[in-house]
Amino acid sequence: MxxxxxxxxxxxxxxxxxxxxxxxxFTTVADFAVDAMKRWADLPAFENMGTTLSFAEVDRLSAQFAVYLREVAGLREGERVVLVMPNVLQFPIALFGAIRAGLIPVNANPLYTDVELRGVFMEATPAAVVVLENFTHVVGRAMPGTSVRVVIETQVGDLLALPKRAAVELALRLGKKIPAHTVDSPVPFRQALRMGAGGQVPRVSAGRDDVALLQFTGGTSGVPKAVMLTxxxxxxxxxxxxxxxxxxxxxxxxxxxxxxxxxxxxxxxxxxxxxxxxxxxxxxxxxxxxxxxxxxxxxxxxxxxxxxxxxxxxxxxxxxxxxxxxxxxxxxxxxxxxxxxxxxxxxxxxxxxxxxxxxxxxxxxxxxxxxxxxxxxxxxxxxxxxxxxxxxxxxxxxxxxxxxx
Missing domain, CATH: 3.40.50.980 (Rossmann fold)
Incomplete structure (x- = not known):
């Protein structure tokens, strides 16, 4: 045998x-990602709804978001940031920005109910959430009594070219696809990027054995659990x-x-x-x-x-x-x-x-x-x-x- x-x-x-x-x-995922951003700087990295971001643009925007998270929002190295978004250009910017800031991203399905999302908040104990505005109402119902201090809200068109951005946002509002929410003064994603512009990405102390990502299991055999991936x-x-x-x-x-x-x-x-x-x-x-x-x-x-x-x-x-x-x-x-x-x-x-x-x-x-x-x-x-x-x-x-x- x-x-x-x-x-x-x-x-x-x-x-x-x-x-x-x-x-x-490489020592960290941030090192790996930044190397790719520099090596392929002139090439297109992500495309969505007709708008393309180059590797250099991903580098610049994720650096701005990293600076915002640490220097403006006041998050500390090792704190968690929940991402509640489908496939939009803001996802990789928020992801790489969080990692470059020495924070730990937590992936969450944007179709979670408020009960399911609250379970994520209670287990992962995040300091911040980045959410597409279509789902901010779910975050609002899930976050009372949790560790969340900062909510950054993004719109579908935030990183799209201007004509497309305006058309997408108008269609969403005419279609009444943005429910009202109870989150108090969420920070607009584009404002967060502006506030982080010109700053220096903070130095971090993470090593290979440190947690880089909290990823919840599918829950097919029970309640979803957060897996600590280094x-x-x-x-x-x-x-x-x-x-x-x-x-x-x-x-x-x-x-x-x-x-x-x-x-x-x-x-x-x-x-x-x-x-x-x-x-x-x-x-x-x-x-x-x-x-x-x-x-x-x-x-x-x-x-x-x-x-x-x-x-x-x-x-x-x-x-x-x-x-x-x-x-x-x-x-x-x-x-x-x-x-x-x-x-x-x-x-x-x-x-x-x-x-x-x-x-x-x-x-x-x-x-x-x-x-x-x-x-x-x-x-x-x-x-x-x-x-x-x-x-x-x-x-x-x-x-x-x-x-x-």
Whole structure:
């Protein structure tokens, strides 16, 4: 009976891919992110609703937000900041700003009820919240009696180009999609950026073993719990995903359809860290349920990488225009968050010419553990191969004995 110590899956690695991931030359996620911002400064980093931020702009804006959080809002190193936003340009700015300030981001699903969000507040004990105004009313109901001292409120159009910003905000208000709230004088996001302009990003003392992120589990087997992920955890997983030979992508050239939410740990690590570090452009999809708008985004951006869930892939395949698109730019399609049904996988391959690849992960692993090979033919219905520097064993649920391979 195998004890898995010889890691037999290594025999299936492509030539040139080592068993162990190389040492990461960074101490913190902030070091890693700033290096990417400087290295790819002139390239586009994030795009949303027709507005693009370059890596240099992400650098500047996240630095301003970091200064605001520490020097103006008065937050102390190690305090927590809850992010309550869908995929908008403000998300990476708030995320990287918090990390650069030595604070600990806490990802929260913006669709949480006030009871669920209060649970996050009570467990994570945050000092601040950054929230999209559509959800400020939920924050207002959740925060009484909690540790929250500062609420920064952002509008969907805050970082969009002016004509688009005005149009989006007018549509939201005419559609009455901004509920009234009870939060006392939240700080406007754009004002926070202005107040942090010209300041010096504070020096922080965090190390690899310090907590970088509080990520709540999905709660599929009970109440969601906050997982403490260190800088070392996140840096290692992004390195496993971006090591040359592990993924057939070109640094500084890829366009990524980011339809999975950035507050989900899979998209957080893969898109916001690994692909960001590779100099890729993340095309942020705020509302993936709007299939017609999503198809227009795909047609315009011609992504080389698509991050989806099985249900979204199925909805796209049912759209006539999607099926008529050219997918010659597409290199990799990855489905995260849930297993892919065979019928969806076969239809995806037929329409796009690319396999819809699956993997396995869990929040505690930062999260990716295994992934179908991106360099060859994957197998639908399987989780693929463990990543570099990963030890895996399959055990009998009854007695814990390793299952033979």
């Amino acid at each position: 195998s004890d898995y110590s010889d890691r037999p899956w290594l025999a299936l690695y492509p030539e040139g891919l080592s068993a162990e991931v190389p040492d990461v030359p 800088h070392g955890n996140l840096l290692a997983n992004q390195a496993q995903l971006s090591t040359p030979g592990s993924i057939p992508l070109n640094h500084g050239e890829e366009v990524v359809l980011t339809a999975l939410p950035l507050y989900h740990i899979f998209c957080f690590t893969v898109n916001c860290l690994a692909l960001f570090g590779m100099g890729a452009l993340n095309v942020l999809v705020t509302n993936p349920r709007d299939i017609r708008a999503l198809v227009r985004t795909i047609a315009r951006s011609r992504p080389s990488v698509m991050m989806l869930v099985s249900t979204l892939a199925s909805a796209l395949l049912d759209n006539d225009r999607f099926r008529s698109l050219s997918f010659d730019a597409l290199k990799v399609s990855i489905a995260g968050g849930m297993s892919v049904r065979d019928v969806v996988a076969s239809r995806w391959l037929e329409v796009t010419g690319r396999q819809l690849l699956e993997g396995y992960g869990l929040t505690e692993a930062s999260p990716v553990v295994a992934l179908n090979p991106l360099w060859g033919q994957g197998r639908t219905g399987t989780i693929g191969l463990p990543l570099q520097s990963t030890e895996v064993r399959i055990v009998d649920a009854h007695d814990g004995a390793p299952v033979p391979l």
